[in-house]
Structures are given as structure tokens and as C-alpha cells.
Amino acid sequence: MALTEVNRPLELPVSPLANRRGLRAGQRRTGILLLLPAIAVFAVVILYPFLKALGLSLFRYTIEMTAPEFIGLGNFRTIATSGEVWNAFLVTAIYVLFTTVGTLVLGLGWALILNQPFRGRAVLRSFSLLPWVLPSTVSAFIWGWIFNARFGVLNAILLELGLIDYPQAWLSTPQGAMLAVVLTKIWLSIPLFMAFFLAGLQNLDREQVDAARIDGAGNWAVLRDHVLPHLRPVLIVVVVIGVIGNLQQFDTIFALTGGGPVRATTVLSIEVYKQAFEQWDIGFASAIGVLWVATLIAPAFFYLRMLVKGA
Amino acid sequence: MRTMKRMAGALGLAAAMATGPNIAHAADVSFMSFTYAEQAGKPSVEKMVEGFKDQTKLTVEPIGYAWGDMQKNLFLRARSRTLPDVAQLSERWLPSVASLPGLVDLNTVYGKDKLEAIFAPDALAIGRLGDKQLALPLISGSIGMIANKAVLEKGGIADLPTTVEDFRKDLVAVRDKVPNSVPYTMATKNNGSILIDFMLWNWVFGGQLIDGQGKAVVDSDASRQALAFMVGLVKDRLAAPEIDRPDARRLMAQGASAFFFDAPQARTFLRNFSGEGEAFDKNVAPIKTPVLHQGDQSTSIQWGHLLVQFASGASAKPDAPADQFLTYLTSDAVQTQFPVEQSALPVTKSARQAVSNDPYLAAWAQATGRARANEVGIWSNAAELTTIVGEEVQGALLGQKSADEAIASMQKRLATSMASARK
Numbered sequence: 001m002a003l004t005e006v007n008r009p010l011e012l013p014v015s016p017l018a019n020r021r022g023l024r025a026g027q028r029r030t031g032i033l034l035l036l037p038a039i040a041v042f043a044v045v046i047l048y049p050f051l052k053a054l055g056l057s058l059f060r061y062t063i064e065m066t067a068p069e070f071i072g073l074g075n076f077r078t079i080a081t082s083g084e085v086w087n088a089f090l091v092t093a094i095y096v097l098f099t100t101v102g103t104l105v106l107g108l109g110w111a112l113i114l115n116q117p118f119r120g121r122a123v124l125r126s127f128s129l130l131p132w133v134l135p136s137t138v139s140a141f142i143w144g145w146i147f148n149a150r151f152g153v154l155n156a157i158l159l160e161l162g163l164i165d166y167p168q169a170w171l172s173t174p175q176g177a178m179l180a181v182v183l184t185k186i187w188l189s190i191p192l193f194m195a196f197f198l199a200g201l202q203n204l205d206r207e208q209v210d211a212a213r214i215d216g217a218g219n220w221a222v223l224r225d226h227v228l229p230h231l232r233p234v235l236i237v238v239v240v241i242g243v244i245g246n247l248q249q250f251d252t253i254f255a256l257t258g259g260g261p262v263r264a265t266t267v268l269s270i271e272v273y274k275q276a277f278e279q280w281d282i283g284f285a286s287a288i289g290v291l292w293v294a295t296l297i298a299p300a301f302f303y304l305r306m307l308v309k310g311a
Numbered sequence: 312m313r314t315m316k317r318m319a320g321a322l323g324l325a326a327a328m329a330t331g332p333n334i335a336h337a338a339d340v341s342f343m344s345f346t347y348a349e350q351a352g353k354p355s356v357e358k359m360v361e362g363f364k365d366q367t368k369l370t371v372e373p374i375g376y377a378w379g380d381m382q383k384n385l386f387l388r389a390r391s392r393t394l395p396d397v398a399q400l401s402e403r404w405l406p407s408v409a410s411l412p413g414l415v416d417l418n419t420v421y422g423k424d425k426l427e428a429i430f431a432p433d434a435l436a437i438g439r440l441g442d443k444q445l446a447l448p449l450i451s452g453s454i455g456m457i458a459n460k461a462v463l464e465k466g467g468i469a470d471l472p473t474t475v476e477d478f479r480k481d482l483v484a485v486r487d488k489v490p491n492s493v494p495y496t497m498a499t500k501n502n503g504s505i506l507i508d509f510m511l512w513n514w515v516f517g518g519q520l521i522d523g524q525g526k527a528v529v530d531s532d533a534s535r536q537a538l539a540f541m542v543g544l545v546k547d548r549l550a551a552p553e554i555d556r557p558d559a560r561r562l563m564a565q566g567a568s569a570f571f572f573d574a575p576q577a578r579t580f581l582r583n584f585s586g587e588g589e590a591f592d593k594n595v596a597p598i599k600t601p602v603l604h605q606g607d608q609s610t611s612i613q614w615g616h617l618l619v620q621f622a623s624g625a626s627a628k629p630d631a632p633a634d635q636f637l638t639y640l641t642s643d644a645v646q647t648q649f650p651v652e653q654s655a656l657p658v659t660k661s662a663r664q665a666v667s668n669d670p671y672l673a674a675w676a677q678a679t680g681r682a683r684a685n686e687v688g689i690w691s692n693a694a695e696l697t698t699i700v701g702e703e704v705q706g707a708l709l710g711q712k713s714a715d716e717a718i719a720s721m722q723k724r725l726a727t728s729m730a731s732a733r734k
Contacts, residue, residue, distance in 0.1 A: 066389070172499070
């Protein structure tokens with residue numbers, strides 16, 4: 001048998017009416033049609049408001065003005081010299097760092113505990129989801145009550161133990177207010193992180209861990225050399241999702257401190273709200289919003305790239 | 312075809328909305344009110360609306376917005392051409408609302424002489440801007456000091472303080488003799504509330520924030536002393552952090568505070584929060600704001616609720632439904648009832664005469680002293696000015712900066728903001 005004959009493609013019986021290009025085009029058309037509803041919703045709910053905000057960032061548009069006035073990059077020039085806005089960037093960075101790291105460590109720790117076999121584990125796993133189920137503003141008010149200067153649980157306990165002489169105004173110090181908003185967000189996010197880690201731990205090779213223990217590895221060594229490397233892909237996803245979520249955080253901070261005291265917890269989302277709905281400067285708020293979105297692009301791109309690669 | 316007709320109908324309706332008159336019409340009169348959004352005030356507004364309907368057979372649609380959202384929603388409604396016929400304002404919002412289209416000069420509707428004959432001069436003045444009467448007063452009063460007599464008694468204080476020095480001594484007595492109390496529930500949270508307390512103490516010490524020409528003038532010894540005084544109160548636990556006006560009202564109603572600044576409406580809140588109703592009135596004493604030196608004139612801040620009218624072309628006639636409603640709201644039938652329910656002074660001469668036997672309102676009028684206009688509220692950039700003053704004062708009160716540093720920073724920020732401000 002000649003080589004060329006062997007390599008000749010197998011010819012299947014095909015209808016004389018079949019048209020490969022036509023089939024592909026048909027598939028493409030169907031695909032586009034199926035995508036249309038999602039594209040339409042995306043365009044109306046996300047794209048249009050974003051483009052509108054992008055456009056408004058180039059205008060001076062206070063609520064008293066009936067029509068916006070084009071000022072080019074004027075709002076961005078004001079931001080460049082605005083101590084308040086740069087402070088919001090710094091506060092955001094601090095908030096995102098502490099909430100992400102805190103949730104990561106505690107979420108992982110809690111997942112490791114709940115991965116151990118013990119009586120009542122299923123019940124505890126269910127209860128662990130409670131902060132996730134509660135509306136975030138409700139959680140914020142619960143924490144606000146805990147830290148309240150006059151009626152707070154924390155002050156009551158410390159006074160009872162004799163550790164303080166009179167009630168402390170925790171939310172009135174920059175550090176106390178930041179600690180409160182960070183703790184609240186960590187408390188809210190632990191269930192999500194824990195669920196990710198717990199799912200990852202289900203695939204951990206137990207034999208490998210057992211072998212390491214027989215070789216004399218302690219808990220820390222097992223965690224460092226086996227568990228964490230195994231969870232690496234989950235860790236990356238969780239960190240990226242955490243950073244994006246924390247960069248967008250608004251409701252708990254607003255309900256708990258309103259961005260105060262002074263500006264101690266004014267993250268970018270709060271700053272945009274204040275500029276738009278307290279100072280009524282829509283153009284300036286849009287400009288800050290555009291920069292805020294810019295900070296989100298890097299982690300979002302990283303996350304999407306991972307998803308596509310994973311797929 | 313039917314779909315096409317529907318689409319054409321919708322487009323026609325949209326076009327009519329876009330090009331039609333810029334006033335919303337759901338009933339004979341639309342009335343935007345923040346009192347209607349308050350649990351305690353809603354029944355009073357409903358009573359007024361019903362009373363108007365009984366008298367004129369005209370219907371009113373009340374539209375409630377929270378006090379803090381009212382001004383913003385007026386501007387947003389102006390953009391969407393859905394302004395109400397009549398709106399309730401806080402007196403400090405009038406300068407910024409004056410720029411809205413369709414705002415009626417009520418002198419052109421009722422006549423200046425007639426208005427002057429009906430309304431008390433001080434009340435009518437708060438609705439005037441330049442030579443135009445852009446609003447009619449609904450209720451009036453001032454923001455001044457209120458004392459809790461029961462707490463003072465527990466503190467062993469027999470005489471009400473008249474000077475700053477006496478006031479401080481009384482606060483120390485309350486702190487030492489009334490456990491878990493905040494002797495003076497000074498506003499230390501919420502920029503809007505902090506502004507009021509600072510403005511009053513600044514006046515007491517002889518300072519000023521912004522002069523009549525719009526120049527920031529807070530960088531003065533008087534203002535530094537005023538802020539240092541406030542900082543000292545927090546440091547000595549005579550005032551406390553995390554206090555806003557609602558907190559102050561609750562603490563006062565619970566017998567955990569001796570003094571705070573508020574509008575006369577405070578009595579209504581205190582009745583409600585104490586759970587005692589009118590029985591709590593015996594504890595509430597409006598007092599003159601303490602002065603720096605014996606013989607100085609006591610000060611308070613002008614306060615009141617106004618009514619504005621929006622109409623096509625900014626013109627209206629007295630027999631228009633909205634104007635009949637305004638006439639009704641300022642009639643004796645309403646003025647001898649609504650302001651009293653709100654624990655505030657009526658605005659017409661005859662109604663003031665009729666309620667002069669209310670001991671609380673009489674005491675309030677006695678304690679008012681010199682009522683001055685809100686220095687900040689009259690400017691177009693009032694929101695930014697409020698933030699600046701609030702942040703700087705709070706920064707000093709919480710020990711983040713010294714009083715001198717806060718005043719210096721406040722001066723700089725106010726001056727920058729006032730560069731583009733207008734009345």
C-alpha cells in the first residue's frame with residue numbers, strides 16, 4: 001500500500017447539500033443570539049453607566065448645575081493635588097491588606113480545623129456560614145453595638161473585668177475604627193474563604209501526609225511542605241477574589257463608621273459616595289471612580305486570566 | 312402593528328414628559344415634606360392635608376423624604392422636571408434652592424404688604440432672599456441650649472448657668488455626682504451637628520467663620536479659644552466622643568445628660584424617647600446659651616422650616632391650588648396646631664398670640680437671645696464648608712491635632728473653598 005494512500009483522509013459519506021462554511025456561520029449566529037441577552041444586560045447595567053461615568057469625569061457637574069461643563073482633565077488635576085483623595089487611596093490600601101491577609105489566615109485556619117474528623121463537625125460547618133448568610137449591614141450594626149462607647153458589649157466586659165475605669169470610645173480613634181471595619185469584614189468573609197479551602201483540602205493526598213508524618217514531620221512541616229503547596233491554586237484565586245471584593249467594600253464601612261472619625265476609614269468607595277451625594281460633585285466623584293476602577297483592573301485581569309487558563 | 316402603536320404611544324408620552332411643564336402633578340397639589348417622612352411628624356402632616364381637603368375639596372399628594380435627602384432630591388427632581396408644587400425646606404437651604412427653575416417670588420402672588428401684615432417679622436425674614444420673598448415660614452424658632460432640670464438637681468445645681476465659667480463648673484458637678492452621665496452631650500460625630508455646636512461656641516468666644524463678604528475669618532484668637540474650650544470638655548470627660556444629635560436627645564431623655572444644643576422641636580423627641588410623654592416636660596428647660604462675660608448678649612442660631620412654591624414660569628396666582636394650600640398652611644387653623652405639635656413657634660402674629668400661654672414656647676422665646684443666621688448654610692458650597700469645619704473640629708476633639716492646628720487648617724481649607732462660592 002502506498003504511503004500516500006495510507007495518509008489520505010478518511011472520506012465519510014456527506015450530504016451533497018452540506019456546506020462547512022454555512023454550518024460554521026450558523027453555529028456562530030446561534031452563539032451570538034444566545035449571547036445577546038447577556039450582552040444587552042451587561043451593556044445597560046455595566047457598560048453604559050461606566051462609559052457615562054468615564055465621560056462625566058471630564059466635566060464639572062455639581063448638582064446645582066442643569067448641564068455639565070467640560071473641563072477636560074481638570075478633575076484629575078484636582079485629584080493629583082488633593083490630600084483627601086490620596087489619603088483615601090492609602091486608607092484603601094491599608095484596609096485591603098489587613099482584611100485580605102486576616103481573612104486568608106483565619107479562613108485557612110478554620111478550614112483546617114473543620115477538615116479534622118470530630119463529633120459535631122457538620123453542625124459547626126453549617127454555623128460557620130452564618131456571617132455569610134446575614135446581610136452585611138446587619139453584621140455592621142452588630143459590630144457597631146459591640147464597639148459602642150456607651151452601650152457596647154466590649155466596654156461592658158472590660159469594665160466588668162476591671163481592665164478599664166470608664167467606657168472607651170473605640171470607634172473614635174483612627175486605629176480603633178480601622179480595626180472595627182477590618183474585623184467586621186474578616187468576620188463576614190471567613191465563610192467564603194473557608195469554603196474554598198475546605199473544598200481544596202478534600203483533594204489532599206492523605207497517603208502523602210501520612211508518609212510525611214511517619215518520616216517525623218510535625219504539624220507545621222506538613223502544613224508548609226504539603227498542605228500549602230497543594231492549596232496554592234486555591235490560595236491564588238482566594239487572594240484575587242478577596243482583593244477585588246475588599247477594594248469594592250462600601251456597606252459595612254458606611255454603616256459602622258461612615259468613613260470616620262475624620263477620614264480614618266474613608267476608603268475609595270466612601271470617598272466617591274461623599275463627593276457624589278454629600279458634596280454633590282458628580283464630575284469629581286466620577287473621576288475618583290475612574291481611578292478606583294483602574295486599581296481594580298490589575299487584580300481583575302489576573303483573575304480572568306487564571307479562569308481562562310484554567311478552562 | 313399593535314406593538315408599533317404601543318411603542319409610538321410610549322414615545323409620545325416620553326416626549327410629552329420631556330417637553331411639558333416642569334412640575335409634577337399626581338393630585339391637585341404635590342407637597343414634598345421631610346416632616347412627612349418622620350414617624351413623629353407624619354400624623355400632623357396627614358391632618359393638615361385632610362383639613363385642606365375638607366375646606367377646599369382639593370387633594371394634596373404628600374411626598375416624604377428624609378431631612379438629609381430632601382435638598383438633594385429637590386435638585387434631582389429639577390433635572391427630571393418633576394419638581395413638586397410646594398416643598399418644605401430647612402431655612403439654611405434657601406440660598407441654594409433659590410437657583411432652581413420655577414421658584415415663585417411670593418411677594419408677586421400675595422403682595423408684600425399683606426405678608427408683612429400676617430407674619431411675624433423675624434419669621435418672614437428667614438424666607439426672604441434679597442428683595443424677594445422666596446419662601447413662607449411654616450414653623451420658627453432658634454437652635455439654643457436645653458437643660459435637664461432633674462439631672463441638674465442630682466448634681467446639686469440650683470441655679471442655671473449664665474457664663475461659660477459657671478457652665479463648666481456645673482458640668483464638673485454633674486460628672487462627679489451623676490454616674491455614667493455625659494454632662495454636656497456636645498456633638499462630636501456627624502459634621503452637620505458638629506458645625507452647629509462649634510458655630511455657637513465660636514460666637515460665644517467672639518469668633519466668626521466667614522464674614523459677610525465671603526472671606527474665611529476663622530483664624531482668630533477667639534476661634535482658637537472656642538475650640539480649645541471644646542477640646543478641654545472632651546479631655547475632662549464633660550463631653551464624650553461618638554455623640555450626634557439623636558444620641559444627645561436619647562441621653563437627655565434617659566436622664567444621662569444635663570445640657571445640649573437643639574431646636575425647640577427637642578421637646579417632642581424628649582417626650583417620645585423618655586417614654587413619659589408630656590410628663591417629661593417638667594424636666595426640660597430652654598436656657599440662654601452661656602456667655603463669656605457677665606453682661607454679654609446670649610446667642611442662638613436662627614432656625615425654621617419654610618415653604619417654597621414651584622410653578623411654570625415662576626409665576627402663580629393666589630387662587631391656584633398650590634397657593635390655596637400655602638394660604639391654608641399659614642392660617643390660624645394650622646398655625647395654632649402644627650407648630651405646637653412640633654414644639655416650635657408659629658409664624659403668624661395672630662397664632663403666636665394664641666399660643667403665648669404655652670410655658671415651654673414662652674421660655675424658648677425668652678432664652679433665644681440674639682438669633683443669628685447660620686454662617687455656613689447661606690453659601691452655595693455649604694456642604695463642603697460643613698465637611699471642612701466638622702472634620703477639623705472632630706480632629707481636635709479626638710486629639711489628632713491641637714486646637715491651633717485645626718483652626719489654621721480650617722482657615723486654609725475654608726479660604727480655598729470660598730474662592731468659588733456664591734450666596
